[in-house]
Amino acid sequence: MHNEGNSMKDIFxxxxxxxxxxxxxxxxxxxxxxxxxxxxxxxxxxYRKALSSELAExxxxxxxxxxxxxxxxxxxxxxxxxxxxxxxxxxISDEEALELCVESGPPxxxxxxxxxxxxxxxxxxxxxxxxxxxxxGFKREKARNSVGALWSCFQSxxxxxxxxxxxVKKIYMDKNRVNFMRQAKGYDEDKKSEEDNxxxxx
Numbered sequence: 001m002h003n004e005g006n007s008m009k010d011i012f013x014x015x016x017x018x019x020x021x022x023x024x025x026x027x028x029x030x031x032x033x034x035x036x037x038x039x040x041x042x043x044x045x046x047y048r049k050a051l052s053s054e055l056a057e058x059x060x061x062x063x064x065x066x067x068x069x070x071x072x073x074x075x076x077x078x079x080x081x082x083x084x085x086x087x088x089x090x091x092i093s094d095e096e097a098l099e100l101c102v103e104s105g106p107p108x109x110x111x112x113x114x115x116x117x118x119x120x121x122x123x124x125x126x127x128x129x130x131x132x133x134x135x136x137g138f139k140r141e142k143a144r145n146s147v148g149a150l151w152s153c154f155q156s157x158x159x160x161x162x163x164x165x166x167x168v169k170k171i172y173m174d175k176n177r178v179n180f181m182r183q184a185k186g187y188d189e190d191k192k193s194e195e196d197n198x199x200x201x202x
Contacts, residue, residue, distance in 0.1 A: 007169040012094040014176050015084040021180065033089065040089050041127040041138050047089065048123050051082035051150070055116055058157075062109060068161055076157045077171045081179075083154055086123075086147050090140070100151035107156035119149035 019030045033039045058075040065072065087097050126143035128136035158168060 007165040008094040008098045011080070011169060011172050012084055012088070012097070014172070015081060016088060018081070018176060018179055019085055019088070034091075037138060043089050044086060044123065044127055044143060045129065047082045047085045048120055051079055051086070052117070052120050054078040054082060055113065055120075059113055067109060073161050073163060073167075073171060074175060076154075076161055076163065077168060077175055079154060079157070080168065080172060081175070083147070083150055086150070090144055090147055092144065092147060097151055100148045101155040102152055103156050103159065104152060107159050109160055112153050112156045112160070116150060116153040119146045119153065122146040122149070 016030070023030045023033075033043050054075060058072060058079065061069060061072045061075055084097070087093075092100075123143055123146035126139045126146060128138070130136060158164070163171070
């Protein structure tokens with residue numbers, strides 16, 4: 001994604017509209033989340049869980065079909081949906097996100113996955129989730145550093161799956177359309193099918 005400023009800007013704008021739609025469907029205003037520190041903590045945790053789930057799905061895909069599979073690329077872009085959402089909650093702009101897309105070295109899949117899960121754990125530790133313990137609270141800088149590490153990992157995944165900014169944006173736009181279609185039909189986790197991903201060009 002590096003040096004793909006227009007693609008990142010467009011993705012951030014599309015994700016904002018998708019978040020407004022998906023949350024609006026359950027009676028929540030995304031704008032209110034962005035303006036309320038307590039709600040930010042809740043949704044950092046929600047989006048963290050969602051990204052973690054997508055990362056696990058990517059690992060299963062690679063275990064079954066190897067690197068570069070069609071669905072693997074879609075899973076990488078699914079991770080992007082929640083990475084952008086986390087960034088929006090923390091006030092990280094599309095320009096900042098692009099600057100964070102810097103690899104630490106030649107990527108290898110499982111080390112990148114481990115680095116991603118460690119960053120997700122640090123993100124969890126940036127909010128108060130240990131209900132049994134005193135102290136804690138929202139640590140904004142730790143959260144931003146964690147999301148920054150996730151952007152670096154995302155760039156490595158793009159390299160591993162041979163996706164430049166244009167390819168990521170194309171898959172994102174196709175999946176964005178699928179997500180809006182799911183919302184229009186009344187998203188039901190028990191009835192959700194992956195068949196609608198067949199329309200996505202990779």
